[in-house]
Amino acid sequence: ADEWDMPTPYPDKTFHTQNIIQFAKDVEESTKGELKIKVHTAGSLFKHADIKNAVRGGQVPIGEFFLSLLSNENPVFGVDSQPFLATSYEDADKLWKAQKKVVSKLLDKQGLMILYSVPWPPQGLYVRKEVSSVEDLKGVKFRAYNATLERLASQMGAAPTQVEVPDIPQAFATGHVEAMMTSPSTGANSKAWDFVNHYYDIRAWLPKNVVVVNKRTFRRLDKSVQEAVLQAAAAAEKRGWEMSRQETTEQTKVLADNGMAVHEPTSEMLKEFQMLGSQMIDYWVSEAGPEGRAILEQYNAK
Amino acid sequence: MRRILDVIYTCGAGLAAVFILGICLLVAAQVFMNLVDRLLILSGFDAVGLSIPSYADFTGFFLAASSFLALAYTMRAGGHIRVTLMLHQLSPKWRHVFEVASLLTGGVLTIYFAFYTGRLVWDSFIYEDLSAGIISVPLWIPQFSMLLGLIILSISFIDDIVCVLSGEKPSYHGKGEEALLEKEAPTTMYEGE
Amino acid sequence: MELLSTVFLLILLLALLGGGLWVALSLMLVGMAGMMMFSSAPMGDVLATTVWGASNSWALAALPLFIWMGEILFRSRLSEDLFSGLAPWMGRIPGRLLHVNILGSGIFAAVSGSSAATAATIGKMTIPELSGRGYQQNMIIGTLAGSATLGLLIPPSIVLIVYGVATEQSIARLFIAGVLPGLLLVILFMGYVMIWSLRQPKENLAKEEVLPFKEKVNRSRRLIPVVLIISGVIGSVYSGIASPTDAAAVGVLLSLVFSYFTGSLNRKSFIEGLMGATKTSCMIAFILAGAAFLTVAMGFSGIPKSLASWISTLELSPYALLFALTLFFIVLGCFLDGISVVVLTTSVIMPMVEQAGIDPLWFGIFLVIVVEMSQITPPVGFNLFVLQNLTGRNILQISKSALPFFLLMLVALLIVTVFPEIVTALPDQMGG
Ligand code: NA
Ligand code: NA
Numbered sequence: 013a014d015e016w017d018m019p020t021p022y023p024d025k026t027f028h029t030q031n032i033i034q035f036a037k038d039v040e041e042s043t044k045g046e047l048k049i050k051v052h053t054a055g056s057l058f059k060h061a062d063i064k065n066a067v068r069g070g071q072v073p074i075g076e077f078f079l080s081l082l083s084n085e086n087p088v089f090g091v092d093s094q095p096f097l098a099t100s101y102e103d104a105d106k107l108w109k110a111q112k113k114v115v116s117k118l119l120d121k122q123g124l125m126i127l128y129s130v131p132w133p134p135q136g137l138y139v140r141k142e143v144s145s146v147e148d149l150k151g152v153k154f155r156a157y158n159a160t161l162e163r164l165a166s167q168m169g170a171a172p173t174q175v176e177v178p179d180i181p182q183a184f185a186t187g188h189v190e191a192m193m194t195s196p197s198t199g200a201n202s203k204a205w206d207f208v209n210h211y212y213d214i215r216a217w218l219p220k221n222v223v224v225v226n227k228r229t230f231r232r233l234d235k236s237v238q239e240a241v242l243q244a245a246a247a248a249e250k251r252g253w254e255m256s257r258q259e260t261t262e263q264t265k266v267l268a269d270n271g272m273a274v275h276e277p278t279s280e281m282l283k284e285f286q287m288l289g290s291q292m293i294d295y296w297v298s299e300a301g302p303e304g305r306a307i308l309e310q311y312n313a314k
Numbered sequence: 315m316r317r318i319l320d321v322i323y324t325c326g327a328g329l330a331a332v333f334i335l336g337i338c339l340l341v342a343a344q345v346f347m348n349l350v351d352r353l354l355i356l357s358g359f360d361a362v363g364l365s366i367p368s369y370a371d372f373t374g375f376f377l378a379a380s381s382f383l384a385l386a387y388t389m390r391a392g393g394h395i396r397v398t399l400m401l402h403q404l405s406p407k408w409r410h411v412f413e414v415a416s417l418l419t420g421g422v423l424t425i426y427f428a429f430y431t432g433r434l435v436w437d438s439f440i441y442e443d444l445s446a447g448i449i450s451v452p453l454w455i456p457q458f459s460m461l462l463g464l465i466i467l468s469i470s471f472i473d474d475i476v477c478v479l480s481g482e483k484p485s486y487h488g489k490g491e492e493a494l495l496e497k498e499a500p501t502t503m504y505e506g507e
Numbered sequence: 508m509e510l511l512s513t514v515f516l517l518i519l520l521l522a523l524l525g526g527g528l529w530v531a532l533s534l535m536l537v538g539m540a541g542m543m544m545f546s547s548a549p550m551g552d553v554l555a556t557t558v559w560g561a562s563n564s565w566a567l568a569a570l571p572l573f574i575w576m577g578e579i580l581f582r583s584r585l586s587e588d589l590f591s592g593l594a595p596w597m598g599r600i601p602g603r604l605l606h607v608n609i610l611g612s613g614i615f616a617a618v619s620g621s622s623a624a625t626a627a628t629i630g631k632m633t634i635p636e637l638s639g640r641g642y643q644q645n646m647i648i649g650t651l652a653g654s655a656t657l658g659l660l661i662p663p664s665i666v667l668i669v670y671g672v673a674t675e676q677s678i679a680r681l682f683i684a685g686v687l688p689g690l691l692l693v694i695l696f697m698g699y700v701m702i703w704s705l706r707q708p709k710e711n712l713a714k715e716e717v718l719p720f721k722e723k724v725n726r727s728r729r730l731i732p733v734v735l736i737i738s739g740v741i742g743s744v745y746s747g748i749a750s751p752t753d754a755a756a757v758g759v760l761l762s763l764v765f766s767y768f769t770g771s772l773n774r775k776s777f778i779e780g781l782m783g784a785t786k787t788s789c790m791i792a793f794i795l796a797g798a799a800f801l802t803v804a805m806g807f808s809g810i811p812k813s814l815a816s817w818i819s820t821l822e823l824s825p826y827a828l829l830f831a832l833t834l835f836f837i838v839l840g841c842f843l844d845g846i847s848v849v850v851l852t853t854s855v856i857m858p859m860v861e862q863a864g865i866d867p868l869w870f871g872i873f874l875v876i877v878v879e880m881s882q883i884t885p886p887v888g889f890n891l892f893v894l895q896n897l898t899g900r901n902i903l904q905i906s907k908s909a910l911p912f913f914l915l916m917l918v919a920l921l922i923v924t925v926f927p928e929i930v931t932a933l934p935d936q937m938g939g
Contacts, residue, residue, distance in 0.1 A: 024673075056673075056854065058556065058557065061445075061446060069556070071553050157447070179750045181679035182682075186747020188348065203677035334572070334788070337756070338760075341572070344753065352747075374564050377571065377792070381792035381793065388785075388789040399902070400526070416529070419528055419536070420529060420532050426551060490896070
């Protein structure tokens with residue numbers, strides 16, 4: 013019998029982690045204990061930034077990470093984090109189908125195989141003051157932690173500001189940052205109502221986590237065990253997308269229940285955001301080259 | 315030879331100090347920009363979001379560089395902590411045995427560590443790993459500082475092993491800060507930690 | 508089997524440390540032994556990856572800067588001024604300037620998130636001054652070892668951030684919740700120093716001169732630079748132009764400016780201070796790296812998890828559970844550093860805690876007090892290492908001096924258990 017250590021970046025209560033814990037149980041049951049997966053949550057084994065390389069080097073056989081963390085290595089990893097490209101679960105699914113082949117090929121070169129991928133709920137806008145148009149975001153200090161968000165901030169006329177995750181509450185409290193985009197899950201889990209009042213459900217993008225295995229380790233498993241892992245992964249993907257949808261409504265309600273003003277954006281505001289998005293995707297294509305163009309073409313085809 | 319080695323240790327430490335200075339300057343520059351932004355807002359303008367891109371990443375890299383490049387120098391200055399309580403109870407002969415054993419263990423471990431750090435750097439290099447922030451930095455560059463520091467520490471261990479085996483005192487002998495000890499009779503604790 | 512191997516690892520650690528191997532390397536070797544026994548993962552690669560991950564950390568970047576700030580102040584006249592300014596006022600308070608260690612650490616804790624940085628910065632300034640003025644050395648060490656741990660309880664705090672992230676508690680609330688327990692500890696420590704001092708024969712105590720009021724005020728002017736530096740650092744954080752990590756750089760710059768104007772900054776003292784900081788922060792970073800690898804090795808081994816699961820099978824009442832966990836954490840805290848204890852165990856412990864109906868916010872503060880205690884228990888305690896580095900005393904002597912303060916923290920644990928409002932009152936004000 014084999015035992016696999018599996019590092020994951022997010023805490024136990026995050027739905028991604030819950031899904032992985034269920035996945036590990038499924039694998040253990042369906043292989044009758046032939047393969048056990050020990051889940052190490054919340055970055056307790058490897059830091060988020062090191063998880064991919066730890067799996068690549070065979071330090072652990074399996075792990076989870078945030079896919080667009082790799083977008084500096086190749087822009088196609090980050091297509092799901094392009095603002096206002098895919099803004100619903102249906103579109104996100106279509107985009108994943110277009111993106112998966114390219115991403116799998118790139119990860120394969122590093123000896124990694126994708127088991128499954130689950131999106132976060134759509135990203136919303138958390139802002140201190142009420143806004144009715146993109147114009148209102150001008151000069152607002154907007155949290156940017158990667159190149160895409162920095163460009164988005166500049167396009168909106170906002171002031172891109174760097175804040176590390178643990179410093180977010182204090183940065184809002186002191187006015188060092190005034191707006192950020194993240195999912196209702198992350199907002200609710202970090203009790204965003206303690207430091208920010210308004211939430212706009214603008215559904216900017218649905219970024220994904222992926223679960224990868226080390227190819228060599230996977231191949232060494234018995235055929236029947238391999239099959240069981242793949243089946244459990246397929247089930248986890250299906251379950252994860254469903255959990256993510258549920259999470260969207262539930263956690264948005266949690267935000268409202270705790271006194272945040274949850275706004276539907278006006279259609280005018282959405283149109284402006286869409287415009288920004290299409291400008292940004294043009295830039296993205298110029299960076300991502302033919303592979304990127306192919307993904308977009310497949311995504312846009314009906 | 316002695317001179318060349320000492321220059322290596324000092325250069326490592328000098329670089330390490332420069333990196334700490336670098337952290338300070340980088341962070342101070344960012345705070346200054348925040349202040350400018352704040353003043354702009356107070357005088358009725360919009361914030362422009364003045365910032366040093368990826369400055370948190372850079373500070374982290376600088377910290378790692380400074381920690382590892384100073385390893386050998388700190389070791390030789392008696393800066394690394396060890397428990398010498400038991401050693402002081404031993405006869406000079408046995409103390410010598412334990413000193414050699416500690417140096418050998420430390421040396422082997424450091425060389426082992428340096429070897430695997432070399433592999434880490436090499437992997438980052440051939441896979442072209444990049445940092446995830448606004449500015450993408452090839453990871454092998456900051457990781458190389460860790461490798462360099464461990465190599466210098468390995469050299470320092472070998473240096474000390476040779477010294478001790480040829481009957482001299484190790485480099486860290488009698489060093490280290492002892493702010494309180496000098497006020498008391500230092501008879502029982504003349505060996506530095 | 509697991510119990511036997513755990514005992515073996517503990518004995519190995521004690522043997523390596525006792526045999527005189529450097530602490531950081533001892534921690535690494537024990538981690539390697541643990542991985543060899545419990546895991547088939549490639550040890551050397553894991554060592555390199557985890558040490559790299561632990562060393563390039565933004566949150567730790569404040570550490571060398573705060574230590575440097577202490578070095579600058581130590582080399583300037585500013586730390587002497589601090590004591591000359593305070594001495595006339597504290598002459599009548601039992602314990603006199605020993606309280607500077609406690610209050611200084613408490614105030615400094617409001618900008619620094621780690622207890623090692625607090626011990627190194629405050630200790631660098633106060634140890635030579637206090638021992639020069641004739642205070643008892645074990646009290647100097649004890650007050651410093653104990654109160655520097657406040658760096659973890661009074662916000663900001665690295666451990667509270669780690670706990671908040673791992674358990675999805677609001678970090679803002681955790682920070683606020685730490686304030687009153689932090690003050691409670693300050694009061695307990697000061698109270699102890701006073702009682703201790705009153706029970707000492709007069710000739711054992713350091714003398715401070717008694718001055719007329721006007722002269723007292725006059726001397727207090729010397730406090731102005733230090734007060735300005737402290738308020739500059741705190742102000743930069745609370746006005747939002749600096750994150751808690753950034754604040755350390757503000758502290759260094761202000762200290763440089765003031766020591767320049769008091770004439771104590773020159774090329775030589777600048778370089779000496781910087782090199783001193785380089786050495787001390789290298790020492791701490793190396794031990795942290797060793798501790799990080801040991802933590803990961805323990806994660807692979809599953810030892811802390813199975814110990815914690817064993818506690819959960821006992822199905823204890825809430826108070827009995829807290830008692831058992833306290834013992835468990837104190838024992839773990841002897842051998843692992845505080846952050847590791849939180850990282851390794853929360854995932855198993857939190858379900859138990861929540862099932863017992865214990866408020867996770869309150870438990871976070873409870874846990875941090877226990878983690879604070881682990882900073883001063885031998886053989887692995889960061890404040891002990893910092894103080895050994897500053898004083899040249901050995902770890903057992905230092906932990907003996909720190910023992911009363913360890914016990915006072917136990918008292919604080921008891922008090923917050925009986926009166927949980929000390930923790931929850933302030934965060935409850937936040938509403939929501
Ligand atoms: Na603090
Ligand atoms: Na301890």
